[in-house]
Amino acid sequence: RTRVIVVANQKGGVGKTTTAVNLAAALATQGMRVLLVDLDPQGNASTALGVDRRVGVKNMYDVLVDGMPLTDVVQPVAGIERLCCAPATLDLAGAEIELVTLIARESRLRRALSAFNADSADGPAPSGEGGRRFDYLIIDCPPSLGLLTVNGLVGADEVLIPVQCEYYALEGLRQLLTSIESVRSYLNPGLRVSAILLTMYDARTRLAAQVAAEVRAHFPETVLRTTIPRSVRISEAPSYGQTVIAYDPGSSGALCYLEAARELAHQDTTS
Amino acid sequence: RTRVIVVANQKGGVGKTTTAVNLAAALATQGMRVLLVDLDPQGNASTALGVDRRVGVKNMYDVLVDGMPLTDVVQPVAGIERLCCAPATLDLAGAEIELVTLIARESRLRRALSAFNADSADGPAPSGEGGRRFDYLIIDCPPSLGLLTVNGLVGADEVLIPVQCEYYALEGLRQLLTSIESVRSYLNPGLRVSAILLTMYDARTRLAAQVAAEVRAHFPETVLRTTIPRSVRISEAPSYGQTVIAYDPGSSGALCYLEAARELAHQDTTS
Numbered sequence: 001r002t003r004v005i006v007v008a009n010q011k012g013g014v015g016k017t018t019t020a021v022n023l024a025a026a027l028a029t030q031g032m033r034v035l036l037v038d039l040d041p042q043g044n045a046s047t048a049l050g051v052d053r054r055v056g057v058k059n060m061y062d063v064l065v066d067g068m069p070l071t072d073v074v075q076p077v078a079g080i081e082r083l084c085c086a087p088a089t090l091d092l093a094g095a096e097i098e099l100v101t102l103i104a105r106e107s108r109l110r111r112a113l114s115a116f117n118a119d120s121a122d123g124p125a126p127s128g129e130g131g132r133r134f135d136y137l138i139i140d141c142p143p144s145l146g147l148l149t150v151n152g153l154v155g156a157d158e159v160l161i162p163v164q165c166e167y168y169a170l171e172g173l174r175q176l177l178t179s180i181e182s183v184r185s186y187l188n189p190g191l192r193v194s195a196i197l198l199t200m201y202d203a204r205t206r207l208a209a210q211v212a213a214e215v216r217a218h219f220p221e222t223v224l225r226t227t228i229p230r231s232v233r234i235s236e237a238p239s240y241g242q243t244v245i246a247y248d249p250g251s252s253g254a255l256c257y258l259e260a261a262r263e264l265a266h267q268d269t270t271s
Numbered sequence: 272r273t274r275v276i277v278v279a280n281q282k283g284g285v286g287k288t289t290t291a292v293n294l295a296a297a298l299a300t301q302g303m304r305v306l307l308v309d310l311d312p313q314g315n316a317s318t319a320l321g322v323d324r325r326v327g328v329k330n331m332y333d334v335l336v337d338g339m340p341l342t343d344v345v346q347p348v349a350g351i352e353r354l355c356c357a358p359a360t361l362d363l364a365g366a367e368i369e370l371v372t373l374i375a376r377e378s379r380l381r382r383a384l385s386a387f388n389a390d391s392a393d394g395p396a397p398s399g400e401g402g403r404r405f406d407y408l409i410i411d412c413p414p415s416l417g418l419l420t421v422n423g424l425v426g427a428d429e430v431l432i433p434v435q436c437e438y439y440a441l442e443g444l445r446q447l448l449t450s451i452e453s454v455r456s457y458l459n460p461g462l463r464v465s466a467i468l469l470t471m472y473d474a475r476t477r478l479a480a481q482v483a484a485e486v487r488a489h490f491p492e493t494v495l496r497t498t499i500p501r502s503v504r505i506s507e508a509p510s511y512g513q514t515v516i517a518y519d520p521g522s523s524g525a526l527c528y529l530e531a532a533r534e535l536a537h538q539d540t541t542s
């Protein structure tokens with residue numbers, strides 16, 4: 001069974017893209033076949049993986065608005081075996097408004113994913129590696145609760161919420177959980193929050209410890225044991241078109257994302 | 272004349288709210304009358320200024336969607352003379368989609384602001400301090416280029432762009448400038464980018480220096496001389512419902528925002 005996980009949080013700059021990219025790379029390193037779906041018009045995840053996202057390249061806009069099969073937009077990621085990406089280009093910036101008047105506007109990604117998962121079970125996988133399906137689909141979202149993020153929440157089975165260890169992050173969490181709850185009751189009854197990941201934890205500040213303690217107290221079952229530290233190596237990696245795992249495999253950032261990936265994968269076997 | 276400045280950048284977490292709040296407070300400390308307009312459904316600016324934003328409180332949703340006069344939603348900010356706030360509540364989260372089908376959807380804020388500016392020139396100002404108008408209207412936006420941010424760009428005369436000294440920040444700048452250009456040619460011919468402010472500059476990293484140098488090279492006339500350093504005091508202040516200027520007036524963060532405010536105010540007298 002393919003695990004479909006959407007990485008969502010309407011608060012900006014909390015580490016959604018960094019988490020989607022580095023978890024996907026970590027899972028691929030650990031032997032899983034992973035597809036990263038980029039739903040953010042900024043296309044930061046596509047950039048971080050070094051895939052082509054110039055204007056004209058087939059991308060998630062074509063899938064959501066024109067109904068192009070997802071298989072047609074998937075590209076392999078150079079240098080990382082078992083990892084593919086369905087990129088976002090600037091076209092996607094218009095999609096939020098265009099989707100408002102389209103039929104089944106909230107479930108266009110879900111239709112594309114179910115056709116895709118059915119496809120890859122039968123024939124050769126889009127990345128050409130023989131008939132194996134993807135083990136994980138990781139979806140990166142923009143910082144809003146608009147129709148792109150809603151498509152992600154409707155198309156996924158699980159939500160992973162990155163929470164920056166800063167004050168405003170807590171304010172947004174309640175609003176996000178309310179939105180997830182209404183998606184669950186109206187559009188996707190099987191949706192569950194499978195993980196909260198604390199990011200940019202700066203051990204030198206009291207604020208980070210306070211925020212982390214508060215989140216763990218509220219969601220003891222859901223917060224992953226692994227916390228991602230604030231680390232310059234993590235923020236430098238995308239300027240080289242690399243994940244932190246490729247850029248500096250021994251750094252605390254790389255090791256923590258590898259650990260978080262193991263924890264996430266382990267959840268599957270025990271739940 | 273009232274200066275109307277929108278703080279915009281669709282990249283998340285770059286310091287829009289922190290800049291809007293602390294510049295507004297700095298300008299007020301320096302004798303200006305300032306109104307902060309919160310267009311972000313997360314309402315982080317309203318929280319940072321400690322104003323009431325519980326459900327039911329009159330807010331920017333009522334102004335944009337129902338045409339309520341802006342005067343009716345303005346609240347004074349406790350503890351900071353000459354500073355008022357027009358708050359955002361969770362109602363605003365629905366406004367992006369609701370605005371799509373409303374008449375004049377892009378210029379509803381502009382209509383409200385011109386009625387407001389006409390009002391406050393004649394009668395007692397909403398903050399009750401006698402007939403004086405506001406010297407500055409500062410508008411905080413959500414991390415997207417949707418209809419809330421477009422309303423901000425159409426309603427304002429100037430754009431201030433906070434740019435975080437990180438890699439992804441550069442990618443987003445080009446997209447933002449393209450959007451500003453189309454707002455200028457279709458909806459607001461007088462709009463100009465009056466300032467770019469470099470934020471979260473971490474002097475210990477090469478990355479920050481590289482990003483800052485690149486932004487200064489591309490926009491030599493527009494980037495403010497003052498850079499805002501990464502500083503824990505800045506991120507701690509909102510958890511006390513305070514601006515960094517009130518929380519720790521001698522900190523580098525407070526001093527830099529006071530300096531940036533002076534630089535911004537000085538622009539007016541020389542341009």
Ligand SMILES: Nc1ncnc2c1ncn2[C@@H]1O[C@H](COP(=O)(O)OP(=O)(O)OP(=O)(O)O)[C@@H](O)[C@H]1O
Nearest residue numbers: 012013014015016017018143229230231235283437
């Ligand atoms: N653990 C970390 N340590 C240091 N920097 C980090 C860390 N995680 C992310 N960053 C940096 O912080 C910034 C924000 O992260 P990122 O872009 O992943 O957040 P996001 O939630 O995807 O943002 P947006 O809301 O714009 O989509 C980026 O410049 C990124 O490189």
Ligand SMILES: Nc1ncnc2c1ncn2[C@@H]1O[C@H](COP(=O)(O)OP(=O)(O)OP(=O)(O)O)[C@@H](O)[C@H]1O
Nearest residue numbers: 012166283284285286287288289414500501502506
């Ligand atoms: N100079 C700084 N030093 C340290 N932390 C900062 C600084 N400026 C902002 N922050 C912190 O970084 C986080 C992001 O800043 P802020 O919320 O102001 O960005 P934003 O662009 O308004 O985010 P959003 O896109 O969600 O609206 C906040 O937790 C804030 O406290």
Ligand SMILES: [Mg+2]
Nearest residue numbers: 016017040044
């Ligand atoms: Mg992102």
Ligand SMILES: [Mg+2]
Nearest residue numbers: 287288311315
């Ligand atoms: Mg903000």
